[in-house]
Amino acid sequence: MINNQKEKAAAAIAGVIAYIRQEEDAMAHYVAPEDKPEQRNFGLNLWGAGGRQDMMNMRLMMQLKAFK
Secondary structure, three states: OHHHHHHHHHHHHHHHHHHHHHHHHHHHHHOOOOOOHHHOOOOOOHHHHHHHHHHHHHHHHHHOOOOO
């Protein structure tokens, strides 16, 4: 019974370590090395994307002559 508990504990610890490594690898994708700050990728800028979407919608409505 004691060996079974040790095996379960070892499996749980290995799972936690694998999860932490996966999270670190995912974060490393977004942060560039210090010598190349221009290559940093912080993901999608939601404010910018929303603004561009609004501009495209306004142009579409003008093309469809929705405004009088």
